Amino acid sequence: MGALSHCLRRLHPRRRQDRLRTPYRRWRRCLTQSPLLWPLGPVERARLRRLSGDFLARKTFTGAGGMQLDDSMRLHIATHACLLILRLDLDYYAGFHEIIVYPETFMVDYEEEDEFGLVHRVRRPLSGEAWEQGPVILAWRDIAPSGCPHDPGASVILHEFAHKLDMRNGAANGMPPPHPEMTREDWTRALTAAYHALHASLEDGEPGAIDPYAAEDPAEFFAVLTEVFFAAPERLRAHYPAVHEQFRRFYRQDPGARHPAAPQRPCGPGLDSEWRCPDCG
Numbered sequence: 441m442g443a444l445s446h447c448l449r450r451l452h453p454r455r456r457q458d459r460l461r462t463p464y465r466r467w468r469r470c471l472t473q474s475p476l477l478w479p480l481g482p483v484e485r486a487r488l489r490r491l492s493g494d495f496l497a498r499k500t501f502t503g504a505g506g507m508q509l510d511d512s513m514r515l516h517i518a519t520h521a522c523l524l525i526l527r528l529d530l531d532y533y534a535g536f537h538e539i540i541v542y543p544e545t546f547m548v549d550y551e552e553e554d555e556f557g558l559v560h561r562v563r564r565p566l567s568g569e570a571w572e573q574g575p576v577i578l579a580w581r582d583i584a585p586s587g588c589p590h591d592p593g594a595s596v597i598l599h600e601f602a603h604k605l606d607m608r609n610g611a612a613n614g615m616p617p618p619h620p621e622m623t624r625e626d627w628t629r630a631l632t633a634a635y636h637a638l639h640a641s642l643e644d645g646e647p648g649a650i651d652p653y654a655a656e657d658p659a660e661f662f663a664v665l666t667e668v669f670f671a672a673p674e675r676l677r678a679h680y681p682a683v684h685e686q687f688r689r690f691y692r693q694d695p696g697a698r699h700p701a702a703p704q705r706p707c708g709p710g711l712d713s714e715w716r717c718p719d720c721g
């Protein structure tokens with residue numbers, strides 16, 4: 441009894457602290473509006489609530505371009521960022537402090553080299569961007585909960601924070617630092633074969649199951665397939681089983697095992713962006 445009450449005394453302040461950080465009603469509303477979080481069990485939900493509370497305490501959110509951020513918006517971003525590290529640790533997001541949010545897509549200037557070696561200056565609208573050792577930038581319009589079960593409105597968040605994990609060992613290259621029980625060789629073999637297979641299917645004009653943007657470079661391949669791993673794990677396992685296995689080891693979770701009987705999501709984040717189910721229009 442003595443040991444039990446000692447444990448309760450130790451746990452109680454932590455639980456109170458969690459409640460203060462993320463009020464229950466706000467947390468419930470966040471879960472309700474986020475289909476990607478629905479399959480999580482009570483233990484995982486509690487862990488995610490605690491992680492996202494710590495994330496909110498450590499990171500700075502800045503509204504840009506007239507964006508007025510409220511606590512629910514910050515929580516929406518934090519929970520989806522923390523879904524990636526649910527079985528890892530908040531230290532995986534060390535090295536940057538700020539999340540900047542615009543109301544709409546934002547314009548970014550790039551220098552691009554063409555096939556003749558000429559450098560062109562181009563402007564592109566972006567929904568999200570992750571800077572190496574810098575902020576994550578998001579467009580609220582493209583990450584807000586939409587209410588459509590096939591479009592969780594969070595794929596951009598998963599994508600940009602996957603880049604952040606990738607950048608833990610330098611510039612994004614599709615290879616975040618592997619865990620000790622993993623090998624670089626297994627990772628490279630699985631992702632390289634899948635990357636080449638995607639390129640081959642695109643060159644053959646085959647309708648893809650994966651957003652063609654994944655073929656841009658290995659860093660985008662990792663980020664887009666991370667979206668698919670969380671939003672449509674059955675699809676990733678069906679098309680690229682070796683990549684699915686490497687992701688399961690890296691993220692130390694298996695989203696497909698949470699709802700084994702759930703119907704496959706026909707469209708949504710990371711999938712072929714040309715196709716939408718009737719619900720999505």
Ligand SMILES: [Zn+2]
Nearest residue numbers: 599603660663
């Ligand atoms: Zn990207």
